[in-house]
Structure formats: C-alpha cells, structure tokens
Amino acid sequence: MTSPEPQPASNEPAVVLRGVQHSFRKFKALVDISFDVPSQSLHGFVGPNGAGKTTVLKLICTLLRPQNGSVKVFGRDVATDYLEVRRRLGFMPDHFSMYRQMTVYEYLDFFAAAYGLPLATRTKVLDDVLELTDMGGRRTDLINGLSRGMQQRVGLARVLVNDPDILLLDEPASGLDPRARIELMDVLRALRSMGKTIIISSHILSELAELCDSVTIIDRGTIRYCGTMQGLLDHQADYPTYRLTPAEPLNGLRNKLGEAAGIVSVEEVEGSSDVRVAFDPEQLDSNGVLRAAMDAGITVTGFAKAQRHLNQAFMDLTEKGVR
Amino acid sequence: MAARGTFALVERAMRVDTRLARTHLIRLGFALLILLFVVQVQLGIANYSAPGRDVFRSMCWVNFFLLNLAGVSFFSTVITEEKEELTLGLLRMAGISPVGILLGKVTPRLLGVILLLSVQLPFTILAITLGGVSIDQIFAAYVALLAFAVLMAGLGAFLSTVCARSSLAASLTTATLATVFITPYLLRDTGREMFRAKDISVTTRETLYEAAETVEQTTPLGSLDVILTTGFNGSPLSFQVIVDLSCGAALFLMAWALFDVFTRNEAVSTPARGMMALFSKRVASQSRVWNHAIVWKDFNFLTGGVTAIVIKLLAYSILMGAMSMMISKRVRTDVTDNVGATLMASMLTALIVEIPIYLSRLFREELRWQTWSCLTLLPKSMTRVALGKLAGVAPAFLPAIIVFTVGAFIAPRFFENYLFKRIFIREDGWYWVLQYILAVHVIVMLSLIVKWGAVPFGISVVVVPNVIFMATAGRNAPDTILVSIGVCTFLITLFFQWLIIRQLKTLAAT
Numbered sequence: 001m002t003s004p005e006p007q008p009a010s011n012e013p014a015v016v017l018r019g020v021q022h023s024f025r026k027f028k029a030l031v032d033i034s035f036d037v038p039s040q041s042l043h044g045f046v047g048p049n050g051a052g053k054t055t056v057l058k059l060i061c062t063l064l065r066p067q068n069g070s071v072k073v074f075g076r077d078v079a080t081d082y083l084e085v086r087r088r089l090g091f092m093p094d095h096f097s098m099y100r101q102m103t104v105y106e107y108l109d110f111f112a113a114a115y116g117l118p119l120a121t122r123t124k125v126l127d128d129v130l131e132l133t134d135m136g137g138r139r140t141d142l143i144n145g146l147s148r149g150m151q152q153r154v155g156l157a158r159v160l161v162n163d164p165d166i167l168l169l170d171e172p173a174s175g176l177d178p179r180a181r182i183e184l185m186d187v188l189r190a191l192r193s194m195g196k197t198i199i200i201s202s203h204i205l206s207e208l209a210e211l212c213d214s215v216t217i218i219d220r221g222t223i224r225y226c227g228t229m230q231g232l233l234d235h236q237a238d239y240p241t242y243r244l245t246p247a248e249p250l251n252g253l254r255n256k257l258g259e260a261a262g263i264v265s266v267e268e269v270e271g272s273s274d275v276r277v278a279f280d281p282e283q284l285d286s287n288g289v290l291r292a293a294m295d296a297g298i299t300v301t302g303f304a305k306a307q308r309h310l311n312q313a314f315m316d317l318t319e320k321g322v323r
Numbered sequence: 324m325a326a327r328g329t330f331a332l333v334e335r336a337m338r339v340d341t342r343l344a345r346t347h348l349i350r351l352g353f354a355l356l357i358l359l360f361v362v363q364v365q366l367g368i369a370n371y372s373a374p375g376r377d378v379f380r381s382m383c384w385v386n387f388f389l390l391n392l393a394g395v396s397f398f399s400t401v402i403t404e405e406k407e408e409l410t411l412g413l414l415r416m417a418g419i420s421p422v423g424i425l426l427g428k429v430t431p432r433l434l435g436v437i438l439l440l441s442v443q444l445p446f447t448i449l450a451i452t453l454g455g456v457s458i459d460q461i462f463a464a465y466v467a468l469l470a471f472a473v474l475m476a477g478l479g480a481f482l483s484t485v486c487a488r489s490s491l492a493a494s495l496t497t498a499t500l501a502t503v504f505i506t507p508y509l510l511r512d513t514g515r516e517m518f519r520a521k522d523i524s525v526t527t528r529e530t531l532y533e534a535a536e537t538v539e540q541t542t543p544l545g546s547l548d549v550i551l552t553t554g555f556n557g558s559p560l561s562f563q564v565i566v567d568l569s570c571g572a573a574l575f576l577m578a579w580a581l582f583d584v585f586t587r588n589e590a591v592s593t594p595a596r597g598m599m600a601l602f603s604k605r606v607a608s609q610s611r612v613w614n615h616a617i618v619w620k621d622f623n624f625l626t627g628g629v630t631a632i633v634i635k636l637l638a639y640s641i642l643m644g645a646m647s648m649m650i651s652k653r654v655r656t657d658v659t660d661n662v663g664a665t666l667m668a669s670m671l672t673a674l675i676v677e678i679p680i681y682l683s684r685l686f687r688e689e690l691r692w693q694t695w696s697c698l699t700l701l702p703k704s705m706t707r708v709a710l711g712k713l714a715g716v717a718p719a720f721l722p723a724i725i726v727f728t729v730g731a732f733i734a735p736r737f738f739e740n741y742l743f744k745r746i747f748i749r750e751d752g753w754y755w756v757l758q759y760i761l762a763v764h765v766i767v768m769l770s771l772i773v774k775w776g777a778v779p780f781g782i783s784v785v786v787v788p789n790v791i792f793m794a795t796a797g798r799n800a801p802d803t804i805l806v807s808i809g810v811c812t813f814l815i816t817l818f819f820q821w822l823i824i825r826q827l828k829t830l831a832a833t
Contacts, residue, residue, distance in 0.1 A: 063696060065833040086702040097693040101596040106612065114701050122611075127422035144593045172468075313477060 012075070014039040014166050014197040015060055028221055029055045034068070035216050035226040037199055041282055042192045042271035044212035045201040045230070046310075048318055052221045053201045054094065057168050060199070061091040073166060087115075089186060094170040094201075096151055100144040104135060104154055107143055116160040128159040149180030156187060157323025166197040173204055209233070209310040215318050223283045224230055224317040232313050234300055237265045239278040242289055245302030253298050254278035276306050327780065328419030332427025340435060344540035350442050353389075357446045358384055359791070362451065373455020373553070379464070380551050381686050382443055382450070386468050387543045390475055391500055393436055394784055396776025398479025399496040401428045402578075402586070403489040404774070421582035425480055425575065433476045440468065456551075459559075463550045466559040467543050470567035477571030477578075484578040485585050489774070503542060510535035541566045592694050596624070601691045617698070618707060621715025625684060634724035643669060643726055663734020667742060674720060679763050683770040683777045690771065690830060698829040705824055755806055757812045758789050764819035771826045 013036035020033040031054045037043045057073050058064040071078045073085045100106055108129065112122045130136040133153040138146065143154060143289045152172060158169055166221040169188075173181045185207055188198060202208055208215065208229075215232055217225040227230055250257070254275060258266040262283030267276045280291050286305075293300055340346050360381045364374045405428070414424050450456050459745065478496060486492035514531030517523045522533075539545035546563035547556065590765030612617040622628060646669070647662045648727040654661050689695040698708060731738040746752040 058832055061700060063700065083702045083704070086700055091697075091700055093693075093696060095693050097593070097695075097697050099620070099624070099694055100692065102596040109612040110616050111621055111697075113619070113699075114616055114698075114703075115610040116702075119611060119614070144594070 011289075012039055013037060013203060016043075017056070017069065018058075020056075020059065020066050020301070021068035021110065022064065022066060023078060024054075029058075031221040033218075033223055035219070035223050037197065037198055037216075038214060039074075040186065040192075040195050041213040042198045042200065042211055043217070043290060044208040044215040045199055046205065046208060047218035048217060050151050051218045051318070053218055054170055055197070056218065057091070057170050061168050062086055063087055063091075072147070087162065088164055088166040089166045089168060090162065091153050091168045092159050092170060092172055093176055094174065096155065097146075098143050098151060098158075101142070103140050103142055104130075104146070104157075105139040108157055109155060112161040123164070125161055129160045132160065132190065133157040134183070139275045147180075149176050149183075152176060152180065152184065153187075154183070159190075164196070166199070167191065168254065169198065169200045171201055171203070173202055179215035181207070187264075188206060188316065205310040205314055219318040225313070229310075233310065240286075241276050241278045241306040241308040242279055242286055242299060243274055243302070243304055244271065244277050244289075244293060244298075244300060245272075245274050247301050250275060250298065253296050256296040257298065260296060263292060274302075291306060326419060328414075329346065329423040329427040329430075330425070332419070333430050336428070336431035338432065346435070350439060351684070352437060352444075352555045353761060354442050356788075357443055359788075361446060361449060363523070375450040375453030376455030376460075376551060376553075378453060379450040379456045379461065380448065380547075381791070382446065383464050383468070383543070383547050386440060386443075387471070388783065388787065389439070390436070390468065390471050390543075392776070392779045393432075393472070394475035394479060394777055395493050396773075397428070397432055397436070398475050398772070399483055399492040399809060400489040401425075401432060401488055402483040403481075403492050405448075405487060406487060406524050406586065406589065409589050411586055416585075418696065421586075423580050425484075425578055425582065429476050429480050429575070436472050436476075437469070438444050438464065440472075440578075440623050457555075460550055463555070463559040463561070464547060465555065466564055467546050467550060470564040470571075473571035474567040474574075475571075477574035480578040481574040481581075484582055488575035493776070503538065504544060507535035507539040510538070510622050527710065535735075541570075544750075562813075565816060578682045594624075594688065605829075607679065615711060615714070617711030618708050618715040621685070621712050622718055625688065626681070626716050632718055632721055633717075636725060639670070639673070639722050639726045646755065660734045660737050663730045663732075664737045664741070664744070666730030666733065667727050667738060670730065671721045673729070674818065675759065677720060677723060679766045681719055681768050682713075683781075685767065685770075686713050687770040699827070705827055709824070709827070742746055751805060754809055755789075757809050757816075758785055761785055761812050761816045761819070764823065765815050767821050768819055768826065771823065771830060 015037040017035050017178055020030055021028070022030040029255075032053070033056065040298050045053055045056070055064065059066055059078065060073060060084050062078045065079050074088060076085050076088075079087050099110070102110065105126065107209055108126050109122060112125055113119075117125060127136070130139060133156055135150070135153050135157060138150065143151060146154065156169075156172070158244075159169075172188075173184055176184065181204070186199065188211060192198060200208070200212070212229050212273070214228050216223060217224070217232075247255075254266050254268075255261060257275075257277070264278040264280055267278075268274075277289055277293070284292070286303075290300065295302075328783050333427035333703065357378075360378050364378050375420070402411070402425070405414065405424075420426065451458060451461070478499060479492075482492045482495050482499075483489070510531045514523070514528040514535075518525070540549075541563050546561050548556070549561075591633060626632065627634075643666050646665055650665055651658050651663050684693065689698060692742040699705065701708065701710075747756070762781055762785035765784050766777050769781050769784075812832070
C-alpha cells in the first residue's frame with residue numbers, strides 16, 4: 001500500500017490477464033485466459049452461459065484469487081495489492097445485492113462512508129451520482145419499493161460513489177424493460193465520456209455492438225476473440241467475404257457460382273436473397289468475384305465487403321450447447 | 324394425482340437426504356456419542372448399580388434433546404422454506420393438494436428422525452446385556468420418543484403453515500416448548516408460595532400440583548422418568564403417548580384446514596427495517612451515516628438502533644424492578660445482596676442467550692440478502708469488516724450489562740466473593756466460559772452453513788459433550804485435565820476463527 005500509485009494512462013491497459021487458470025473442484029472454469037482491456041474503453045465481455053464470464057469478472061474485482069497466472073488492474077496485482085485494486089474499481093454483480101431496507105440516500109451514503117469519504121465530500125458526491133443516474137427525485141424512497149430498472153440505477157450509483165477508474169458490470173441490462181435498457185446504455189456512454197474504463201458482460205449483443213469499443217468473446221473457459229469491435233465484425237476466420245445482392249433469387253445459379261475457380265463458398269444470408277461469397281485471395285480479388293458472378297449469369301444489383309453482425313460472429317466463435 | 328405428488332416429494336427429499344454426506348455424518352456422530360456413553364460406563368462399571376439402565380437413560384435424554392432441536396429447526400421450517408423460496412405456488416400448480424404437500428414435506432423429515440433413532444438399536448441390545456433395563460422399558464421409551472416426534476412434526480407443520488417466515492415459526496416452536504416445560508415448575512412454585520402466604524387452601528395447592536404433574540406427563544420429560552424406574556411394568560401406550568399422538572394429529576389437521584388461507588398469497592421476503600421504521604423516511608434520510616459505516620449499518624438495522632436499546636433497557640429495568648420488589652417482600656435479611664445477586668444472575672443469563680442469537684445473525688443476514696460480496700469489495704480486510712460488524716451489534720448488549728453493573732454495585736460482596744472467586748475461579752467457571760466462547764464460534768460458523776437452527780445446533784455440539792463429561796469423568800477430574808481441555812478448547816476456538824474467515828471469503832465469491 002506504500003508504493004507509489006500508478007495513474008491510469010490511455011496507453012496502459014486497464015486490465016491485464018496472463019495465463020489465468022481457475023477450477024472449481026474438478027470443473028475447469030478457466031483454461032488459459034490471457035487478454036488486455038484498454039484503458040478508458042468500453043469493453044464488452046461476451047460468452048454463452050457457463051463460459052466463465054463471471055469467474056473472470058470476480059477475479060478482476062478480487063472476489064476470487066487466481067489459482068494460476070496473474071491478473072493486474074492498472075499495474076496492481078489483484079492477489080497481493082487487492083485493497084488498492086478495490087479502491088479503484090466498482091463491481092456491479094448480476095444479482096440485486098442491495099440493502100433493501102434502506103432508503104436510496106442511506107444506501108449510497110453508507111457505501112460512500114464505507115469507502116472513507118468524509119462527510120463534507122459525501123453530500124456533493126451523492127448529489128452528483130444521483131443526478132447522473134437520474135435518481136435525485138427518489139432519494140428518500142426505500143430501495144425495496146423501487147422497480148427493477150430503478151434498483152439497477154441505484155446499483156450503478158453505488159459503484160460510482162468512490163469514483164472508480166474501472167467499472168465491472170455483470171449483466172447490467174438483464175431483466176430490464178427496453179426503456180430502462182436504453183437509459184442505462186446512455187448512462188454508460190456518459191461514463192465512458194468521463195474517462196472511465198467499463199467492462200460490461202451482457203447477452204444483448206446488438207447493444208454491445210453499438211456501445212463497445214472492444215470486445216472479448218469467451219467460451220468454455222478459453223478466449224475466442226479479443227480486440228476491437230470493428231476488428232471482430234471485419235474478422236474472417238479463413239477467407240475474405242463479399243456480400244452480393246442479385247436482381248432475382250439465385251436458385252441454380254448459386255451452385256454455378258460456387259463452382260467458379262477461386263470461389264470457396266456461397267452462403268445464403270438469412271432473411272434475404274443475398275449471398276455471402278468467400279474467395280481465395282491467392283486466386284481471385286474482389287473484381288474477379290464480381291466477374292465470376294456475371295459469368296455465371298447473375299444480374300448483380302449490389303456488391304460490398306461483407307460485415308458480419310455481432311450475432312453471427314458470436315455464433316461462429318462459440319460452440320453449440322452449454323457446459 | 325395428489326398421492327403421486329406426495330410420493331414424488333417424499334422420494335425427492337429422501338434421495339437428496341441420502342446423497343448428502345452431512346446426513347450420514349450426523350448419524351455416525353450420533354452412534355459415536357452413544358458409544359461414548361457405553362465406554363464411559365464400562366470404564367467405571369464398579370460405580371454403577373445398573374450400567375445398562377444408565378447407558379439407556381443417557382441415550383433417551385440425548386434423544387429427547389435432539390427431538391426438541393428437530394422441532395425447533397427441522398420441522399418448523401417444513402412449509403416456510405417453500406414460502407421463502409416462492410416454490411409453494413409451483414407445487415400447487417403441479418396439482419398437489421394441501422394435504423399432499425404437508426404429507427410430502429413432513430413424512431421424509433419424520434422418517435429421517437426415525438432413522439436417526441434406529442442407529443441406536445445395536446447399542447440398545449448392549450444396554451440389556453449390561454443389565455438394569457428390560458426390553459419392555461426400552462420398547463416403552465422408544466414409543467414415548469416416537470410419539471413426541473409425531474407431536475414435533477405436527478407442531479412444525481402447523482406453525483410453518485401459519486407463519487410467513489422460518490424464523491418466526493422456529494421462535495414460536497421454541498416458545499411453545501419452553502411454555503410446556505416451564506409450566507409444571509411454575510404451577511408447583513405458585514402453589515407452594517401461595518399456600519405459604521396462606522392465600523390458597525391445601526386442596527387448591529394439591530390441584531395445582533396435580534395440574535403440574537399432568538402437564539409434565541404430556542412430554543417425555545415426565546414419562547421417561549417413570550419408564551426408567553426399576554420394575555416398570557406399565558403399558559407402552561402411556562398418557563403421554565396418547566396425548567402426543569392426538570395433539571400431533573390435531574395440529575396436522577389444523578395445518579391442513581388452514582393451509583389455503585395462509586399460503587394463498589406468495590410474497591417476496593424483504594429485509595426488515597426494524598426500529599428504523601419508527602422514524603419518518605424524511606428524518607431517516609436526513610440523519611447521516613457515521614464515518615464507521617459498517618458499525619452504523621449493523622447498529623441500526625441488526626440491533627434496531629437507539630430505540631431498540633432504550634426499549635430493551637426499560638423492559639429489563641421494569642422486569643428486574645418487579646423481581647426486586649418481590650424479593651424484598653419475601654426475604655428478611657441481606658435484601659440488597661439478594662436483589663443484586665438476582666440482577667446479576669438474570670442479566671448474565673440474558674447475555675448468555677443474547678450473544679449467540681445476535682452473532683448468528685451477523686453474517687447470516689448478509690448472506691441471506693446477497694449483500695456480503697458487495698461488503699467484501701470494500702477496501703478493507705475481512706477482519707476489519709468482521710470487527711466493524713461486531714462493534715455494530717455490541718451496543719445491543721448494553722442494557723443487560725448496565726443492569727448487571729447496577730447489580731454489582733448493589734451487591735459487591737456477591738460479585739467478588741461468589742461470582743468471581745467462587746464460581747469463576749474455584750468451581751471451574753473459567754472452563755465453562757471457554758466452552759461458551761467456543762460454542763459462540765461454532766454457532767457463527769454454523770450460521771454460514773445452515774439456514775436455520777445454528778444456535779441450538781451450536782449449543783448442542785459444544786454443551787452436550789461437556790455436560791456428559793462433567794456429569795461423569797470430569798466430575799472428579801484433576802485440575803491438570805481440565806486445564807489441558809481448556810487449552811485445547813482455546814486452540815479449537817482459534818481454528819474456528821480461521822474457518823469462519825475462510826468460509827466468509829468463499830461465500831463472498833459465490
């Protein structure tokens with residue numbers, strides 16, 4: 001606790017995991033996890049149920065101690081420097097762990113005091129977080145009487161009272177109605193603009209795609225992807241792919257295109273007459289693909305580099321079934 | 324359909340019970356305890372006129388104690404646990420009738436108790452071989468205990484049906500049992516004192532004595548004494564058996580009749596605001612949290628805050644004031660000493676009861692409302708959090724400590740010469756203090772593992788073996804043995820502290 005406090009810098013990763021393994025008795029929850037979360041970014045953490053998301057979040061927030069490997073938050077090891085790490089992060093678990101018998105103000109005041117904020121500072125901090133989460137008008141309400149969305153806001157306000165550099169949010173939007181979800185995303189955007197690093201675990205992929213700068217996909221205790229959101233959407237496993245829009249449904253012409261030299265696969269895009277054409281870049285370029293389509297007798301009305309939806313990327317990178 | 328549902332519930336409960344290592348460990352522990360009795364008697368066989376009867380008597384009292392424990396924790400939560408998990412509605416939707424649910428929930432627990440009694444059979448035969456007890460006595464004793472088990476099951480079914488929460492059902496069961504056990508003593512004492520004061524006639528006094536005898540004979544507390552008398556040749560279907568079976572059945576039928584009324588609306592349980600509710604929300608929100616936030620939280624929400632402490636102090640003062648007045652009327656000499664001694668003894672008892680109750684709730688409430696992980700994420704060590712919580716509940720003991728101190732001022736001689744020098748030093752009171760501290764640690768540990776019944780289980784785990792030890796080998800044991808046990812107790816207490824911290828860390832991450 002006496003060593004100089006490293007300040008977050010935009011070039012320094014906020015979180016670094018290296019070779020992390022964790023088991024619960026015989027069950028290997030994390031096999032060999034390594035990834036970085038850039039500082040001041042909004043990082044999505046995605047994976048099927050039982051993939052190990054919550055375990056990773058609990059390791060980062062010091063609730064679990066890594067059995068193998070290292071986890072560092074702003075350069076601090078979570079195993080040895082856990083008190084300092086706790087000072088600099090806020091964790092919102094996936095369940096509503098709240099003192100529901102308290103009023104909103106009592107609850108936030110309690111955590112502010114528990115983090116060691118002096119009384120004079122607390123009033124200002126609480127006013128700020130209540131304003132940010134739009135809960136100022138409900139400060140005297142008992143938490144027990146609040147709706148799920150409101151309770152989620154109070155939970156978010158709670159993790160903000162100690163002004164953490166990094167926020168870990170485990171499924172913050174689960175069970176919220178569309179309005180509450182959209183409002184929550186707005187709050188997260190506002191927090192990102194304040195320079196906070198936010199790691200958000202969620203199943204709502206469309207919102208993550210819109211919100212996050214970077215993403216980690218985890219499945220069966222291993223990292224399947226870690227990088228920028230754009231990189232994931234552009235990412236192809238083996239071959240470059242273009243999306244082709246024909247004037248009429250392809251029917252038999254699809255096979256004909258597939259047989260052309262250099263074309264690796266032609267897949268239908270669900271819900272439209274478009275096809276995704278993957279090709280071998282050593283034999284063809286995009287012009288060659290367009291030429292092959294016209295040679296196959298297809299009237300092309302649209303042709304562009306295929307960008308996968310996050311859903312598709314998720315399905316491609318994760319395996320069927322749960323552990 | 325209803326019968327199928329009942330069987331499904333029974334089968335599931337029995338399967339779960341069989342898979343749990345805890346179940347088998349309890350049975351093993353029980354068998355070992357009985358083996359301890361046998362070894363104890365065997366070692367000092369020359370001192371026993373009827374060793375078989377003494378072994379069997381010990382077994383019977385342990386059984387009776389365990390049945391009371393089962394009543395408080397095992398049976399009293401039979402329906403409330405479904406209410407708290409909000410699963411009662413699902414059972415109803417599955418087409419299981421109220422009687423089906425009641426039978427399906429009560430039967431496996433009753434069978435569990437019967438199985439626990441059945442592990443004793445080999446030792447029972449041994450008791451006959453050792454001599455002093457007949458097969459008729461053994462049969463009658465087991466019938467008496469089984470009838471009491473049925474009563475406990477009926478009482479549990481009834482109270483857990485009408486109560487919304489397990490804690491309330493367990494408290495009411497405890498209160499009911501305490502009333503039944505204390506009533507005979509109260510009746511006898513009242514009869515004796517009123518007759519002495521010439522307020523009642525001999526006939527009335529005898530009527531009160533008979534009433535006390537009748538109440539005593541409704542539980543094994545009275546009937547076992549009769550059964551274990553030398554030369555017993557009564558019927559196993561004693562008055563106690565008939566009363567217990569009838570009451571058990573009646574309570575079960577009442578639970579059935581009231582089931583719909585008390586289980587119609589499922590409500591999500593929420594933590595209570597307690598005495599803080601006495602203030603308006605506006606006032607509450609204006610009063611600020613102390614800098615020692617954890618102390619503030621537990622002081623206000625676990626102990627009830629200043630209001631609860633003032634109320635408790637007033638209640639103790641009024642109660643003790645009334646007792647002091649009664650004593651001053653009855654006693655002619657050393658009035659102040661008697662009053663002071665009563666205050667100290669009563670408040671010591673209150674503290675002995677209060678401490679484990681509060682400490683068992685210290686972490687249990689955090690776990691129950693899933694708030695423990697948030698608390699452990701504070702930049703404080705686990706020990707500091709635990710100490711903060713302890714400091715938060717400590718003021719709850721102030722009323723008892725204040726009244727005790729008043730007692731010590733009134734009767735300083737009693738405090739110094741009797742309570743401290745004689746009881747604590749000369750009569751091995753220190754040994755019991757150490758055992759008590761261990762019991763409190765065991766209770767706190769159990770409160771992290773079991774949902775209900777940590778207090779009675781913790782007490783039984785520590786106190787029962789000690790009582791047996793002190794009643795037999797420990798009675799004339801040299802000081803060196805007691806000191807060695809004291810040192811071991813201290814080390815075990817430290818081990819439990821380590822276990823508690825480890826368990827708290829594990830629970831924070833789950």
